Amino acid sequence: MGRAPCCDKAKVKKGTWSPEEDKQLKEYIERHGTGRNWIALPQKAGLRRCGKSCRLRWLNYLRPNIKHGDFSDEEDRIICSLFVSIGSRWSIIAGQLPGRTDNDIKNYWNTKLKKKLFDQPPSHRNPHHQQHYRTQSFSSNLEMAVPFPDLEGIPIHPSLFDSLTPTFFSPLCQRPAYQSGNLIMFGGDQPSCSSSDGSSIHTGYGSEHMSSENHLHEKLLPCGEASLRYEFDEPSQLHACPVDAFDKLYLDSKSSATMDMSLRNMARAIYHC
DNA sequence: AATTGCCTCAACCGCAATATA
DNA sequence: ATATATTGCGGTTGAGGCAAT
Numbered sequence: 001m002g003r004a005p006c007c008d009k010a011k012v013k014k015g016t017w018s019p020e021e022d023k024q025l026k027e028y029i030e031r032h033g034t035g036r037n038w039i040a041l042p043q044k045a046g047l048r049r050c051g052k053s054c055r056l057r058w059l060n061y062l063r064p065n066i067k068h069g070d071f072s073d074e075e076d077r078i079i080c081s082l083f084v085s086i087g088s089r090w091s092i093i094a095g096q097l098p099g100r101t102d103n104d105i106k107n108y109w110n111t112k113l114k115k116k117l118f119d120q121p122p123s124h125r126n127p128h129h130q131q132h133y134r135t136q137s138f139s140s141n142l143e144m145a146v147p148f149p150d151l152e153g154i155p156i157h158p159s160l161f162d163s164l165t166p167t168f169f170s171p172l173c174q175r176p177a178y179q180s181g182n183l184i185m186f187g188g189d190q191p192s193c194s195s196s197d198g199s200s201i202h203t204g205y206g207s208e209h210m211s212s213e214n215h216l217h218e219k220l221l222p223c224g225e226a227s228l229r230y231e232f233d234e235p236s237q238l239h240a241c242p243v244d245a246f247d248k249l250y251l252d253s254k255s256s257a258t259m260d261m262s263l264r265n266m267a268r269a270i271y272h273c
Numbered sequence: 274a275a276t277t278g279c280c281t282c283a284a285c286c287g288c289a290a291t292a293t294a
Numbered sequence: 295a296t297a298t299a300t301t302g303c304g305g306t307t308g309a310g311g312c313a314a315t
Contacts, residue, residue, distance in 0.1 A: 016283070016309085039300065055301080056284070091303060106304075107282050277315080285307075292300075 007039070007050040014050075017057055021047060025054055026062045034058070060101045067099035071108055079105060079113060 017025075028045035035041065038051035047054065060066070071079075075097055082093045088109075090102035097105065 014285075037300080050285090052286090052301085053284075059302095060283080088304065102303075103283080111281055275315105278313090280312080281310090283307105283309095286305085288303090288305105290300105290302080292298100294296100294298080 007052075011048065012042075012050045012053070013048045014053070017061075021049065022057070022062060025049075025057060029058060029062075056103075060103050065099050066101065068104065071100075071113075075100070076113060076116075079109060080117065083109065 013021075024047055025045055028041070028047075032044070034055075035044075038055040040051070041047075042049045042051055042054050045054070049057075078096055079093055082089075082096065086092060088106070090106045090109075094100050094102040094105050
């Protein structure tokens with residue numbers, strides 16, 4: 001028996017919100033608040049929408065002081081540093097960027113920032129090139145060692161590898177990756193980054209997950225305990241730790257060249273192996 | 274001008290965590 | 295302590311727009 005649906009799918013409207021619906025929702029919330037009950041809200045507001053849909057619409061688009069588009073270099077830098085350190089925990093990353101939503105940042109990372117950082121070949125519109133990228137394969141027993149002097153001591157979250165998987169090293173996602181000194185290793189007998197069911201290891205935020213995640217970090221990055229501990233209870237603390245580490249990648253504050261080059265080099269090295 | 278294919282982003286889905294009865 | 299309801303989150307999808315052919 002499956003989970004009960006949050007609303008009657010047959011009675012609720014789906015798809016893009018109309019300006020009238022936006023107005024209706026905005027006016028209702030401005031007048032009455034959310035009442036901490038999104039399930040009941042659409043009915044009270046006279047909307048034929050699922051409560052979750054209303055919540056998403058409000059949080060991502062209608063609430064005041066939302067910023068859209070035009071991410072600044074500083075925002076890029078914060079997103080990258082946090083992603084490298086904590087992975088795809090968009091809500092936490094969004095917490096460090098006033099006016100930005102997790103959805104916006106997620107989209108931005110997936111569609112632009114990732115490509116910008118990893119300098120995806122410009123031939124992506126060419127089907128031949130694309131096919132080449134997608135089908136490039138590695139020997140199942142292959143072990144690679146990629147030198148990254150710049151990354152020594154920097155905590156790299158396993159999901160950084162996950163995030164690259166579809167485009168850059170799909171075959172490698174089946175293979176463990178770990179850092180040894182200033183080498184990032186692929187293949188070999190080290191423990192895998194993936195959970196037993198094949199899903200990413202960074203799903204879940206509970207303390208149990210964190211301890212297992214740290215355990216993985218220890219395996220992945222034997223580069224000092226200090227860099228392995230993250231305090232997730234207080235998001236504001238996140239800013240200092242990873243950004244400090246991340247700053248090691250910068251020669252000066254004017255340019256992101258060093259960081260870009262480090263990550264790009266990693267992507268290139270992986271790709272060209 | 275028409276077609277094809279890629280990119281973007283708003284929205285949905287399912288699951289885990291949390292709150293409440 | 296347990297069951298149920300609700301919220302919050304990250305992954306994924308698909309419509310629409312755009313560029314290349």
